[in-house]
Amino acid sequence: MTPTRSTFAGLETWEIVFWYGLIALSTAVFAWGVVRLVLKYRRGRGPLRFDRPWTRLRRAATVVFTHSWIKRRDPLAGAGHFLIFYGFVVLFLGTVILAFQDDVAKPILGWHFFRNGFYEAYSLFLDVFGVALVVGLAIMAYKRGIQKPFRLSYRRPDRTESETERRAYVIGDWTFLGILFFLALTGFLLEAFRIAESNPSFEVWSPLGWAAGHALRGIGVSGEAASTAHFVQWWVHGVVALGFVASIPFTKAVHMLTSPASVATREERAAQELVPIPAGAKPDEVGFGTILDFPARYLLQFDACTKCGKCHAACPATNSGYPLSPRDLILDLREVAEGALGLRRELGIPPLHDPAASVLGDPIRPETLWSCMQCMACVEICPVGIEHVPIINGMRRRLVEQGEMDSSLQQTLESIYETGNSFGETGRKRARWTRALDFEVKDIRKEPAEILWFVGDYASFDPRNQLVTQTLARVLQHAGVDFGILYDAEHNAGCDVRRVGEEGLFNHLREQNVATISRCTFDRILTWDPHSFHTLRNEYPTFGVDWEVVHHSQLLLELIEAGRLAPSKTLDYRVTYHDPCTLGRYNGVYDEPRRVLAAIGTELVEMPRSRDNSFCCGAGGGRIWMSELKREDAPRPSEQRIDEAVALGNVDHFVVCCPKDVTMYEDAIKTSGHQGDIELRELTELVWESLDLPALVAAATHEREEEQA
Amino acid sequence: MKIVVCVKQVAVLGDEVEFTDDARDVDPDFLDASLNEWDSYATEEALRIRENAGSDGDEIVVVSVGDGDVEPAMRRCLAMGADRATRIDHSGSRDPITIARLLAPVVNAESPDLVFCGVQSSDAVQAATGTALAELLDLARVAVVTRIELDTGARRATVHRELEGGLVDVTEVDTPALLTIQTGINQPRYATLRAIKQAEQEPIQVVAAGEEGEPAYRVRRMFAPPKGEGAELLDGSAADIARRIAGIVQERLK
Secondary structure (H helix, E strand, O other): OOOOOOOOOOOOOHHHHHHHHHHHHHHHHHHHHHHHHHHHHHOOEEOOOOOOHHHHHHHHHHHHHHHOOOOOOOOHHHHHHHHHHHHHHHHHHHHHHHHHHHHHHHHHHHHOOOHHHHHHHHHHHHHHHHHHHHHHHHHHHHHHHHHHHHHHOOOOOOOOOOHOHHHHHHHHHHHHHHHHHHHHHHHHHHHHHHHHHHOOHHHOOOOOHHHHHHHHHHHHOOOHHHHHHHHHHHHHHHHHHHHHHHHHHHOOOHHHHHHHHHHEEEEOOOOOOOOOOOOOOOOHHHOOOOOOOHHHHHHHHHHHHHOOOOOHHHHHHHHHHHOOHHHHHHHHHHHHHHHOOOOHHHHOOOOOOOOOOEEEOOOOOOOHHOOOOOHHHHHHOOOOOOHHHHHHHHHHHHHHHOOOOHHHHHHHHHHHHHHOOOOOOOOHOOHHHHHHHHOOOOEEEOOOOOOOEEEOHHHOOHHHHHHHHHHHHHHHHOOOOOOOEEHHOOOOOOOHHHHHHHHHHHHHHHHHHHHHOOOOOOEEEEEOHHHHHHHHHHOOOHOOOOOOOOEHHHHHHHHOOOOOOOOOOOOOOOOEEEEOOOOOOOOOOHHHHHHHHHHOOOOOOOOOOOOHHHHOOOOOHHHHHHHOOOOOOOOHHHHHHHHHHHHOOOOOEEEEEEEHHHHHHHHHHOOOOEOEEEEEEEEHHHHHHOOOHHHHHHHHHHHHHHHHH | EEEEEOOOEEEOOOOOOOOOOOOOOHHHHHHEEOOOHHHHHHHHHHHHHHOOOOOOOEEEEEEEEOOOHHHHHHHHHHOOOEEEEEEEEEOOOOOOHHHHHHHHHHHHHOOOOOEEEEEOOOOOOOHHHHHHHHHHHHHHHEEEEEEHHHHHHEEEEEEEEEEEHHHHEEEEEEOEEEEOOOOOOOOOOOOOHHHHHHHOOOOOOOEOOOOOOOOOOOOOOOOOOOOOOOOOOOOOOHHHHHHHHHHHHHHOOO
């Protein structure tokens, strides 16, 4: 007997015709579902950009086939998805091969390849991947039903229990798992009944089906009984499978289409480098207010979300009792988009949401948007490439345009406009920190220097940070670096102003800084403020300047490696290092500060959340200028971070390299009750200490003690 | 309905101050400029009245006295939503009576239903311009207003005045009237930089100053007050200092 099987064995002609009718129906519903999704996305603002198509397709293919984004920070779930994905793909391809054989190869080409060796290999292959699918589904069911990680809980930080309606999501999640499991199970049963019927020896190549078939024969199911069961099972499996295919564009399964599309269409640097507001935009064209204001790719991203909750688990706001979860924000927007532009519209049913109504207020509450620290933890970990940060920023822009903001934020923005700094101090005080130095700092507006040091607001005005700024000046002087500052002509660089959503003020500040800096002669710009670093380096060039900008952690390493700084005293401290969001996730500068710490002899112990998983101090996105929005009695992000560092055990110093971190963590060490357990050090302070120049270190330490007293 | 808001660009002192050579003024190098805080509340109140009770054709006109340097403050009001601005070109004496004399004919020509002034300016703190202007225009005047309920049909307003000790005086006034607006009456809106930039493109009408008359006062000399006597510097540990302070307080309370 030739190893093969007939697809339609035992079926009447009318049954086969009926079957093909079902296939046509299923495909039609699927196609209609896809078309209406595309139509929905096309109603977003602007076209869906797809420049550099090969790069985009390669990225999407890599992400999908290697699961590089899906497996991050949860290898078990990654493995589960991997098994389901390849199981599903192989079983689907198996069906396609069969269809090709039955509908093209055999009837048209007269080519019957589905037999002998090919059939046996096919059988084995599909059996193995069928098992993979089942194992993958079991892993996911375990995660969702037994392990129940925080990220999969639908509890919302921005709503009370009674305001949260997530039953449909829970049903959707389990139905999706259930249907796939049902399809795999009925597939195996189908195979088992077929084998049980006549027990052909070559079917040993379907090992699981073979075993199951033999088990059935063992309990007396064979021959006619198995044939009848096979017939019933064939229809059950077939109809459910076709139903599943038809349902894909309407259920959680849609992510099989939307997630790869989202990864392909996302903009690589959209979270880091915000898009300018077009010149001459009217107030209702500024940012996002209605669902129609969102670009097409964001409407697509809303549908790409799989509710995996990795953003929810990473978000410092969510984890500190702020009324924001990036996951729920995206899901709310998805519900508005679907309710306003989705299925109901196609079916002629009145929409659930008025497409022209603002989403601000309901369902997206202003306090939700103001809770965001724009730290990019969500964007970094999202396995489907959703750009939460610019989405939130766009809605903030609209709030700012409408004047709806926290009064302390409003005061700060007004101060920045009037004085050029967030402290509301007169510009003349900006360089007052230089008075404590025993040398003059060049005014780079008047004489050229190798390095233009852009100091930044916190580093200039905040007393604790001034100590670091002074120490950095001494280090540079000691290393013979030729540097100058802008004195009162420096203005806030605008990084956080932009992240707040006040694009006009950002442009105003940028224009002033560009005008000043462009008149100076220098090789490179230095700053120890990662926010200024980010904006000068990445966001000013959009407007036609091209400067080399370095962070002091990079310059310090360079000076040490070049021998211009010679650490002579080995610091046998055990330290941990906090990656600033704008330095790490925004700019990928992870190694330089660590290499500096190694070069001066400290022992670095990493916190559980480090590098790309660093946990924001809570100051980002302009939050440092706003009043508290935290609802629950949860520790602040900065306090949780200190707890995390102290839990490492016997860590001497919590090392930072960002002025806002200095402020936030000096405070958090006190408020978290860890004074005495750990001390804050800015990277420069440790470098200075390692240079072993006793007199000045003593002075700096003394000043710090005074400051703390 | 038309509301005229009289606004001032005030000087803001840093913590370092030097005087001009003739010692009659602060060296402008040590001054920043800003829209007077009270006037931003007055402007906001006018905008709110228009938004809540207004009708088509309502107009909010900002008027200020000064040279071209005071225009940023006026543009701030335009950015908040005022319809137009008139600057009375003047660079001499800034005493409140002179300013009121210069404002009077221009405000009068507008025939407003309401005239708003801030209670006072944050730099000169005379709190006199509004009252003087009401007198010159022969308008009813209510000072230190913290709430306005306007009945446009009856041309009447019920206003709350803030008195000492937390008392509130509720007064009815027929319009036209002049009200001096107290801070806290509202929360002035944020003027986005986009709006400020757009306001920079809007024309500001400049009119010549009328008869300014004799100044009400002249500055003879400005100086930093001599350091007072009786300051005592306490030394020692925090606990010592606290004990000493407690002792001094008890001593003085006797």
